[in-house]
Amino acid sequence: MSATVTSLATDSITLKIINKDALLKGVGNELYLHTNTSIDKLSTRLKGKIHGIEIGHGDKALVYGEKEFVLLQFLNNEFKELERAHLTDWISAGHFLEDKSQFVLLTAHSILLLFNINNGDSVHNVDNFTLKRSFSCTDKSTLYCAHIHGATLEKLVIFGGNAFGELLIWQLKHYTDTKNDKVEVKLLQRISAHNGVIFSINYNKLYSLLTTTSDDRSIRFWQVNCLDDDWCDAILTPVASGYGHVARVFQAKFIEYGQRIYAISVGEDSYFCVWQSNGQLLFKRRQNFGATIWNLECCGVTNTLYTVDSTGNLLSYDLQTIFEDNETKLIILPKVNKEQSNEYVAKIKFLQQHLLVGVTNNNRLVYKPHNDEAIWSAVEGFEPFKCTVLEVEQNLIALCGYKRVALFVYDGIKQKFNKLHDLEMLSGVVRAFQFLSENLYIISDELGNCKLLKSENDELLEWNIELPKCKERWLTAALLIENNYLVISNRQGNFMLYKAKENSFEFEHKFTLKHPHGNLGATLFKLVSATSELILVKSAGHDGTLITLCISKQNVTMKINSRLVVPVAWVEDLICCEQYELLLGFNDNHFVMWCKEQDFLLQVPCGGGHRCWHYNIVQDEVYKNWMIHLVFIKNKQVRLHKLKIFNEVQSRIKLTVANFWHVKPCNILQIVKKGIKENVFISAGDDNLIKISVYNFSLDLVKLVGEVHTHISNIRTLQTVKIDENDYLIFSGGGRAQICVTKLNLLSYEIEELINYTLKSTPSTQATYTFDPETRIMSIAVLQSVSTKGFAFELFIGCSDGFLRKLLIDSNFEVKILAEIYYSKCLLQVSLVADLYVVAAATDGVLRFYNLNLNQVVYELRHHASGVNALDICLSENKTELHVLTGGDDEAVSYTKLNLVKFEVIKSLKLNQHTAQVTATCLSPDGLNGYTSSVDQNVFKICLKTGKVEQLIHACIADVKGLCLGSNDLFVLYGCGLQTFYVNKKNTKC
Numbered sequence: 006m007s008a009t010v011t012s013l014a015t016d017s018i019t020l021k022i023i024n025k026d027a028l029l030k031g032v033g034n035e036l037y038l039h040t041n042t043s044i045d046k047l048s049t050r051l052k053g054k055i056h057g058i059e060i061g062h063g064d065k066a067l068v069y070g071e072k073e074f075v076l077l078q079f080l081n082n083e084f085k086e087l088e089r090a091h092l093t094d095w096i097s098a099g100h101f102l103e104d105k106s107q108f109v110l111l112t113a114h115s116i117l118l119l120f121n122i123n124n125g126d127s128v129h130n131v132d133n134f135t136l137k138r139s140f141s142c143t144d145k146s147t148l149y150c151a152h153i154h155g156a157t158l159e160k161l162v163i164f165g166g167n168a169f170g171e172l173l174i175w176q177l178k179h180y181t182d183t184k185n186d187k188v189e190v191k192l193l194q195r196i197s198a199h200n201g202v203i204f205s206i207n208y209n210k211l212y213s214l215l216t217t218t219s220d221d222r223s224i225r226f227w228q229v230n231c232l233d234d235d236w237c238d239a240i241l242t243p244v245a246s247g248y249g250h251v252a253r254v255f256q257a258k259f260i261e262y263g264q265r266i267y268a269i270s271v272g273e274d275s276y277f278c279v280w281q282s283n284g285q286l287l288f289k290r291r292q293n294f295g296a297t298i299w300n301l302e303c304c305g306v307t308n309t310l311y312t313v314d315s316t317g318n319l320l321s322y323d324l325q326t327i328f329e330d331n332e333t334k335l336i337i338l339p340k341v342n343k344e345q346s347n348e349y350v351a352k353i354k355f356l357q358q359h360l361l362v363g364v365t366n367n368n369r370l371v372y373k374p375h376n377d378e379a380i381w382s383a384v385e386g387f388e389p390f391k392c393t394v395l396e397v398e399q400n401l402i403a404l405c406g407y408k409r410v411a412l413f414v415y416d417g418i419k420q421k422f423n424k425l426h427d428l429e430m431l432s433g434v435v436r437a438f439q440f441l442s443e444n445l446y447i448i449s450d451e452l453g454n455c456k457l458l459k460s461e462n463d464e465l466l467e468w469n470i471e472l473p474k475c476k477e478r479w480l481t482a483a484l485l486i487e488n489n490y491l492v493i494s495n496r497q498g499n500f501m502l503y504k505a506k507e508n509s510f511e512f513e514h515k516f517t518l519k520h521p522h523g524n525l526g527a528t529l530f531k532l533v534s535a536t537s538e539l540i541l542v543k544s545a546g547h548d549g550t551l552i553t554l555c556i557s558k559q560n561v562t563m564k565i566n567s568r569l570v571v572p573v574a575w576v577e578d579l580i581c582c583e584q585y586e587l588l589l590g591f592n593d594n595h596f597v598m599w600c601k602e603q604d605f606l607l608q609v610p611c612g613g614g615h616r617c618w619h620y621n622i623v624q625d626e627v628y629k630n631w632m633i634h635l636v637f638i639k640n641k642q643v644r645l646h647k648l649k650i651f652n653e654v655q656s657r658i659k660l661t662v663a664n665f666w667h668v669k670p671c672n673i674l675q676i677v678k679k680g681i682k683e684n685v686f687i688s689a690g691d692d693n694l695i696k697i698s699v700y701n702f703s704l705d706l707v708k709l710v711g712e713v714h715t716h717i718s719n720i721r722t723l724q725t726v727k728i729d730e731n732d733y734l735i736f737s738g739g740g741r742a743q744i745c746v747t748k749l750n751l752l753s754y755e756i757e758e759l760i761n762y763t764l765k766s767t768p769s770t771q772a773t774y775t776f777d778p779e780t781r782i783m784s785i786a787v788l789q790s791v792s793t794k795g796f797a798f799e800l801f802i803g804c805s806d807g808f809l810r811k812l813l814i815d816s817n818f819e820v821k822i823l824a825e826i827y828y829s830k831c832l833l834q835v836s837l838v839a840d841l842y843v844v845a846a847a848t849d850g851v852l853r854f855y856n857l858n859l860n861q862v863v864y865e866l867r868h869h870a871s872g873v874n875a876l877d878i879c880l881s882e883n884k885t886e887l888h889v890l891t892g893g894d895d896e897a898v899s900y901t902k903l904n905l906v907k908f909e910v911i912k913s914l915k916l917n918q919h920t921a922q923v924t925a926t927c928l929s930p931d932g933l934n935g936y937t938s939s940v941d942q943n944v945f946k947i948c949l950k951t952g953k954v955e956q957l958i959h960a961c962i963a964d965v966k967g968l969c970l971g972s973n974d975l976f977v978l979y980g981c982g983l984q985t986f987y988v989n990k991k992n993t994k995c
Contacts, residue, residue: 012700012707014666015961015982017313018299021058021066025306026657027082029066031055032317033961033982036068039319040082041657049075049086052959059108061101065122067108069096074110076122076133088133092118097148097165103156107137111151111163115142117177117190119158142175144192152206160234164215166203172196172217176236193236198225209259212266214282215241218254223247224270226284245284250274260303262328269324271298271312275668279327288327291605293320295572295692296668309654316666316982321654338373338643341365341381349641350381352395354402355621356415361636362402363643364392370404370413372422375634375645384413384422395617398440401425405435410448412460426465430456436479445485447493453478457491457510468510470503473517484530486540490556492563494527494544502556502563515561518554522546531579541566545576545588550714555757567756570693570714573599582622582631582650589620596635598650602664606650612639622650665709667692670964671979673723676971677733679751684971687749688979689720689737695747697754700985702973707983710754713737715745715761724787728796734759738782738802746818762820764804781805784835786843788857799823799857801843803832809845811859824859834876834891839884841905846873850893854908864908866901869893875926875937875967886911888932888949892923898937900949914952918945925968925978938965938978946988960984 013033020030026041033054036047053071060066066077066084074096075089094112101108106122117140123133148165155161158177165173174194182189199219208215208229215227224247231239252273260267267287268280275295279288292298296314303310303324310322341363342348350363350371362372363381368389371381387404394405402413402422412425433450440446441457447470449455455470470493472478477496484492491503491512498520503512521527525547533541533553540556555566575591585600591613598607611618618637625632630653635646669691677685679699686698686707695713700706718740726734735747746760764780784803789796795816802810809832811824830847837843842863843855850869853862868891875892887903896919902912921940928935934955935947942965946956965980978984 012705012983012985013961014317014663014707015984016054016299016315016963017317017319018054018056019058020300020302020311020313020319021060022302022304022311023060023079023082025304028302028311028658029058029060029068030313030319031058031068031070033984034070034959035961036084038082038084039658039660041659044659044661047084049077049084051075054961056096057099059099059101061105061108062103063105065101065105065108067099067101069099069110071095074099090134098151098153100153100155100161102158102161107158108134109153109161111148111153111165113148114145115148115163115165115173115175116140117142117161117163138188140177140180140188140190142173142190142192143181144173144175144195146171146173148173149202150205152208154208154210155234162234162236164206164208166198166206166217166219168202170197170199170201170203170219170221172198172203172206172241174236174239179237194239194241196241198227199223204254205256207258207268209266212259212282214244214259214266216257216259216268218257218270218272220253222250222252222254222272224249224254224257224268224278224280224284226268226280226282244282247278247280247284247286249278249280249286249289250276255298256300258301258303260324261305262308262324267328269301269303269310271301273297275314277301277310277312277322279324290322290608291572292322293318294604294664294668307654311658316663316668317661318663319661321658321660323652323654326649326652336375336645336647338375338645339380341369341371350638350643352392352617353636353638353643354395354397354619355634355636356397356402357400357417358621358623360415361643362395362397364395364404368392370402375636386422386424387411387413388427393434393436394438396438396440397619399443401440401443403438403440403446405438405448407434408432408450410435410438410458410465412465425460425463428465430458430465430467436477437481439480439483441483441485447480447483447485447491449479451477451479455480455493457512459510466510468512470512471514473497473499473501473514475499481526482528482530482544484532484542486532486535486542486556490540490558490561492530492542492554492556494522494530494546496526498522498524498526500527500544500554500563502561504561516563518563518565521552521554521565522550523548528575528577529579543579545579545590547575549574549576551576551579551588565758567758568714569712571599572605573597578620580622587650596637598633602662603651606652607633607648609635609646609648611637611644663707663709665696665698665707666983667694667696669719670966670981671983672719672721672966674967674969674977674979675723675725676969676977677725677751678972681972684975685751686977687723687725687735688983689716689723689739691719693717693719693739695720695723695735695737697749697756700971700975702975707985711749711756713745713747713756713758715747715758716743717741718743721781722784724785726787726789726798728789734798736785736787736798736800738785740779740781742778742780742782742804744782744785744800744802744812744820746814759818760814760820764810764822777806783832786835786837788837788840801835801837801859803828803835803845803847805831807831807847809835809843809855809859811857826855826859828853831872834873836876836878838878838887838905839880841884844876844878844889846876846891848872850895852876852889852891866903866910868899868901869897870895874922874924877926877928877935879928879930879932881932888928890926890928890935890937890949892919892926892937892939894922896921896923896939898923898926898935898945898947900935900947900952902932902949914949916947916952916954918947918954919943924965924980927968927970927976929970936968936970936976938968940965944968944976944978956988958986 015033055070098111146167152164201221226244254272257270293314352364370384370387400415408429411427431450433452444460446458459466475497482494500518502516527544531543542554551569553566573590578589596609621634631650667690671690674688697711720739723737742764748757786801788799798814800812834846852866854864871894879888898916900914919939925938963981969977
């Protein structure tokens with residue numbers, strides 16, 4: 006196909022540093038040059054994905070992938086292709102020798118090829134390299150990874166890893182036989198290294214260390230004893246195995262820092278781990294937003310780590326902050342009382358920036374500046390009682406216990422604590438205290454008593470608030486809005502909305518929202534915005550989600566507007582720093598800080614979620630770095646961490662940190678045409694997310710503008726329906742029999758969740774049928790109707806349990822099952838022929854036409870011998886002729902032109918140009934041309950009048966799931982990645 010390939014988001018498997026200001030990166034079959042000024046896409050492309058890049062000692066670069074390789078010449082970051090060639094076997098590794106005119110390639114079956122680089126006057130008249138000799142190892146097991154070490158041919162040693170976890174080592178000088186130009190080399194070492202496939206090998210001669218990684222989730226260190234570079238009698242001793250990753254480890258490399266050697270590993274879990282040479286884990290961080298990290302490079306000049314992932318991103322991290330102890334300070338604060346060794350601080354908080362206050366197990370209120378030398382001092386005027394709650398706000402301290410509330414204020418000038426109040430306010434043990442403002446507080450006890458308190462003129466005014474009855478009847482979070490609306494979360498997990506009576510602080514309960522964050526309630530509320538009609542509030546809890554709540558002032562009701570699933574299991578706080586919104590909380594036994602733009606910023610081992618911890622955000626006066634001071638209690642010791650929040654990378658290389666595409670396969674994508682400048686992509690996949698992205702034609706840029714996090718399992722299908730000029734409804738379905746409806750505004754990209762519905766039972770006529778909750782919604786077709794009551798939608802859904810179902814969604818967004826029919830096969834495709842018929846296709850390869858009531862099969866048409874993976878239809882203007890294009894598991898493309906009046910086939914075609922399952926089909930709007938794609942990654946343009954293939958391209962997207970047509974002849978191919986391209990308009994009509 007004569008096509009211009011534009012945006013590409015797919016596997017970036019390799020990268021190579023040229024110098025501290027430039028590196029090469031492969032994305033799919035494309036090559037990108039990243040410098041300190043720009044990111045440039047080179048004209049050189051391979052047919053398949055780029056798997057390796059090697060930089061020679063001079064001005065040469067070797068790029069290879071699958072069975073193809075290219076020799077490039079570069080000068081001042083200008084690259085020129087010298088020559089390319091194809092082999093008969095996959096290429097596992099490449100390597101330049103000390104002799105600048107030689108390089109070697111290793112194939113997957115242990116054949117080493119030696120090439121000479123020729124210096125011809127003309128690139129076109131003289132071959133730029135010639136094959137000089139080949140070396141074949143006696144072991145021919147398939148290599149999954151390889152590493153070549155050595156500067157000369159005589160000292161060259163080859164390391165290989167196979168699927169059996171064996172480390173294979175051979176050396177060229179230990180050959181056994183020579184026939185012409187082919188040399189047979191014996192295998193020197195076969196070492197059982199792992200309990201799975203070996204994915205990477207790296208050797209450091211200076212430190213005599215070798216490392217291997219595997220799908221057994223480990224990195225293994227080996228001490229090498231090799232005399233005179235002779236590997237025949239070399240001894241490899243396993244030193245340690247590291248298990249920092251929770252999935253396959255794809256790459257590990259050595260790096261030197263401060264005359265010590267470390268190893269860095271990356272893998273499928275999106276983490277990079279820094280290891281000491283003895284196998285001890287030094288540092289661990291999630292780096293690439295959850296995407297698989299395929300490879301890494303380390304720049305020794307700038308101490309910068311670069312990683313590439315399955316979505317094509319290039320990210321960096323400053324390693325100096327890991328290796329230097331003075332960047333991360335851990336201070337164990339002194340005991341509170343040297344005379345009584347059994348007294349310790351039980352509760353701790355920051356007060357202002359440089360003061361710590363705490364309550365000891367002996368019920369003393371103490372404080373100290375958080376520098377190392379300061380000692381603890383007791384607060385004068387505090388009458389000891391058993392403290393259950395300690396809270397601070399600016400210069401205020403609140404302490405609560407049995408019936409009792411004490412408030413102190415800190416005078417920073419006199420450095421003195423003054424008592425404001427000390428009263429018995431409730432009848433039970435106080436379990437919760439919240440500062441609503443500087444003089445407004447809310448408290449509740451274990452008996453369910455709740456009061457709103459106001460500090461005014463040395464008095465503490467109080468108003469009762471009624472809490473619903475439950476087992477643990479106290480609040481977990483509260484927010485007062487405009488002194489008129491009060492939102493409370495309780496331990497039962499419910500949110501309650503209260504409204505104040507006119508000119509009063511007496512609040513009446515108006516609405517309850519049940520279990521937005523599960524059964525433990527919210528940990529925080531944050532006001533987002535407030536207008537004359539609506540209030541938006543963010544909440545978080547212990548379920549790993551951020552929820553945006555919408556409060557209607559007119560109806561005094563509350564609903565969930567949208568939710569964001571975050572990789573922080575236990576969210577405790579949300580703050581803004583610079584332009585970022587940061588989440589603080591706990592994951593397992595770590596304190597973490599996360600933001601959407603930079604992923605995890607901090608991970609501090611602390612032993613797990615702490616009831617008593619606090620933090621303080623400050624800016625360094627000298628370097629202007631944002632710091633977090635984190636304090637918590639562990640083993641009766643007060644521990645203080647001082648950490649930089651942001652990792653400022655010294656490298657000036659421009660990065661790609663798009664983070665716009667799915668980190669798991671995308672199953673479905675639809676294009677909403679938004680004028681001539683932009684198209685909106687609405688996509689969904691196995692990561693349980695619906696992503697809304699905008700493609701800009703002039704910039705050739707895809708930008709993420711929104712996400713829908715409603716689904717709890719993978720999403721298989723979606724349909725969009727326009728309901729007015731700027732608003733669309735997204736109907737989506739997938740695993741766990743879940744159907745969701747979301748409203749999207751194309752001006753603001755505001756998202757509103759309308760329906761989250763799960764099929765639980767059906768009015769089945771099959772007496773033996775039992776509904777399976779694991780049923781998947783495989784395909785959705787939507788028919789919109791307008792009534793006097795507003796919009797109504799009829800949904801036709803194909804399910805994996807063999808049922809075709811019809812659902813009604815009324816104007817109140819209530820769901821009702823109207824009809825169903827048992828197909829007896831897994832439904833794969835469902836489509837509507839205008840408002841006439843429903844077309845369903847299943848794993849039997851037959852297309853069935855149903856009436857809209859699903860009580861009659863109007864017509865059957867066999868299109869494939871097995872499952873129909875892709876279906877597209879096009880109806881003529883007079884609604885009498887239907888074009889049907891399908892792709893199937895039988896590797897065929899079938900086309901039928903059907904007369905809908907008589908149900909007669911006017912024309913049919915059966916095409917077998919693909920060599921694997923056909924998973925994507927698309928018809929041109931006039932029905933004259935068809936576009937198909939397959940697991941073989943070929944994209945064809947077919948003239949449906951003649952059945953001839955007019956154009957062809959080979960795409961980089963693995964596991965192709967679909968193909969869409971947008972504005973301006975834009976085509977979008979999706980699956981394990983995203984690829985957009987423009988098709989030549991030549992010969993579009995037949």
